Structure formats: C-alpha cells, structure tokens
Amino acid sequence: MLTIFIVMAIVNNIVLSRFLGLCPFFGVSKKLSNAFSMGIAVTLVMLIASVSTSVIYNYILVPYKVEF
Known part of the structure; x- marks a missing residue:
C-alpha cells in the first residue's frame, strides 16, 4: 500500500x-539573456544525463545482463 x-x-x-x-x-x-542562459543550462544537463545513462547502460547493465 x-x-x-x-x-x-x-x-x-x-x-x-x-x-x-x-x-x-x-x-x-522575460529577458532574452536569461532565456538563453537557461537554454544552455538545459542543453548541458541533457548532454551530461544522456552520456552518463549511455555509459551505465552499455558498461554495467548489458555486461551483467540486467538491462530493462
């Protein structure tokens, strides 16, 4: 429950x-400079998250056969 x-x-x-x-x-x-900074921050976070997820999947989950 x-x-x-x-x-x-x-x-x-x-x-x-x-x-x-x-x-x-x-x-x-509201401001272009703030929106641009947020766009760069989101892009970097997405890049880091996708690279780390790929590394975890390919080098930890697949070799031990525990992929989803």
Whole structure:
C-alpha cells in the first residue's frame, strides 16, 4: 500500500511533472539573456544525463545482463 502511494505521489504525478517542465519557462522567459542562459543550462544537463545513462547502460547493465 505504501509503495502504491509513493508511486502515485512522486513518480506518476502529472501535476508535478507539468510544473517542473513549465517552471523554467515562466521564470526566465522575460529577458532574452536569461532565456538563453537557461537554454544552455538545459542543453548541458541533457548532454551530461544522456552520456552518463549511455555509459551505465552499455558498461554495467548489458555486461551483467540486467538491462530493462
């Protein structure tokens, strides 16, 4: 029961996921320089996240046959 509550409240929470996606847009869309800085930050975070995910998948999960 606790697991279902945690999954519904944190993982599958549509309000939280929509807010997290819109918060940077509303916060930095007034000035071009702020929006550009946020765009660069988001691009770098996405790059680092995708590279680290690829490394974990290819060098840890696949060799031990625990991929999804």
